[in-house]
Amino acid sequence: MLTEYAFWFLSFVAFFSAAFMIITKNPVYSVLSLILTFFSIAGHYFLLNAQFLAAVHIIVYAGAIMVLFLYVIMMLNLNTLEEEKKSTWMKALSVVAGGILLFVLLGIVRRTDELTVIAAANGADCGLVENLGKALYRDFLIPFELASVLFLGAMVGAVYLSKKELV
Amino acid sequence: MELLPNITINHYLLVSVALFSLGILGILLRRNAIIMFMCIELMLNAVNLMLVAFSKMWGQTDAQVFVFFIMVVAAAEVAVGLAILMMLYRNMNTTSTDVLDKLKW
Numbered sequence: 001m002l003t004e005y006a007f008w009f010l011s012f013v014a015f016f017s018a019a020f021m022i023i024t025k026n027p028v029y030s031v032l033s034l035i036l037t038f039f040s041i042a043g044h045y046f047l048l049n050a051q052f053l054a055a056v057h058i059i060v061y062a063g064a065i066m067v068l069f070l071y072v073i074m075m076l077n078l079n080t081l082e083e084e085k086k087s088t089w090m091k092a093l094s095v096v097a098g099g100i101l102l103f104v105l106l107g108i109v110r111r112t113d114e115l116t117v118i119a120a121a122n123g124a125d126c127g128l129v130e131n132l133g134k135a136l137y138r139d140f141l142i143p144f145e146l147a148s149v150l151f152l153g154a155m156v157g158a159v160y161l162s163k164k165e166l167v
Numbered sequence: 168m169e170l171l172p173n174i175t176i177n178h179y180l181l182v183s184v185a186l187f188s189l190g191i192l193g194i195l196l197r198r199n200a201i202i203m204f205m206c207i208e209l210m211l212n213a214v215n216l217m218l219v220a221f222s223k224m225w226g227q228t229d230a231q232v233f234v235f236f237i238m239v240v241a242a243a244e245v246a247v248g249l250a251i252l253m254m255l256y257r258n259m260n261t262t263s264t265d266v267l268d269k270l271k272w
Contacts, residue, residue, distance in 0.1 A: 007174050011182045018186055018209055022193040027201060034205050037186075041212050044182075048223045053231055057215075060238050065208065065245045072249050073201060076256050086198060086265075098192035105184040109177060126228045127219075135228040136235065147239045154243035161250035 006047060014040040027073045035066045050127030179220035186213035200252055200262040204245075211241050 017036040024030055038061040045054035072078075125131065136144055190210035194203050215234045222230035256262055 004174060007178065011178075014182065015185055015189070018189045021205065021209070022189060022196060022202075027199065030202055030205060034209065037209065038212065041216055044179075044216055045219055048219050050219050050222070050231055053219060053234055056235065056238060060242055061208075061212070065242060068245060068249055069201065069205060072253060076253065076262070078199070078201065078262065086196075091196060094192065094195035098188055098195055101191055102184065102188035105188060106181075109180040109184055112177065112180065126222065126226055127231055132228055132231055132235075135232050139229075140232050140236075143236060147236060150240070150243050154246045158246045158250040161247070161254050 003047060006043070010040040010043045010047070013037075014044075027078050028070070031066055031070045031073060034069075035062050038062050038066065045127075048127065049125065052127060052129045052132045176220055176224050180217060183213045183217040183220070186210075186216070198263050198265050200255070200264055200267070201249075203264070204248055204252070208241065208245070211237060 014037050017033040017040070021030045021033040021037065024033070038057065042054045042057045042062075045051075045057060187210050190206045190213060193206035193209070197203055197206070215237055218230045218234050218237075222228065222234075252262055255267060259267060261267070
């Protein structure tokens with residue numbers, strides 16, 4: 001099946017580009033591989049028929065957030081940063097801790113097989129713009145407006161923090 | 168149940184858990200504050216993917232609205248966080264968390 005292959009392809013791209021983001025020393029490469037991860041997650045949203053979220057995800061993450069990261073890294077000239085000095089002992093400990101977390105989470109996921117017998121719900125098109133817009137502007141109107149206030153606060157805070165005269 | 172042909176909710180949980188663990192691993196491994204910030208974004212996205220999969224499973228829009236708000240908060244967080252990092256770099260001339268440890272006990 002085509003969608004099955006698409007799922008595995010997107011999953012592998014997401015996983016390996018996320019791993020490359022962690023491994024590589026150059027922050028610019030990190031940002032670019034994280035953008036690749038975000039695009040594959042947007043592909044997952046398309047596969048799940050959440051088209052509005054896929055579009056918003058590409059616009060917000062790949063279009064705004066990662067460009068902001070790239071801009072800051074290039075403006076601060078961080079790609080010529082000194083080598084991070086960290087002992088192999090600490091690195092091994094980090095990998096062990098992350099592996100333990102992965103192990104625990106996998107154990108939890110393996111126990112969820114009773115979820116698979118839940119009958120298919122009828123809302124196959126719940127991710128379309130029409131239905132999501134109705135939910136957003138009818139049931140979630142007040143949180144939506146509060147989000148705009150949050151954005152205003154974030155904008156004022158970012159401008160204030162970026163001022164030169166600040167300590 | 169199958170969200171896609173031959174793909175169940177467990178597959179999505181697996182992908183999501185893998186991405187989340189990679190984010191945690193990146194936070195533990197790296198010392199550059201900007202990379203750690205990007206790992207936080209990766210973890211948020213892993214949770215978002217899980218929420219969308221559950222939304223498809225139950226046929227409810229609520230989880231997708233929740234994902235939308237998570238994206239909103241993430242955007243605000245990145246704007247403020249990067250401003251803080253830029254101010255740190257201007258004053259301390261580094262973004263390494265080995266140097267920025269004044270609040271450490």
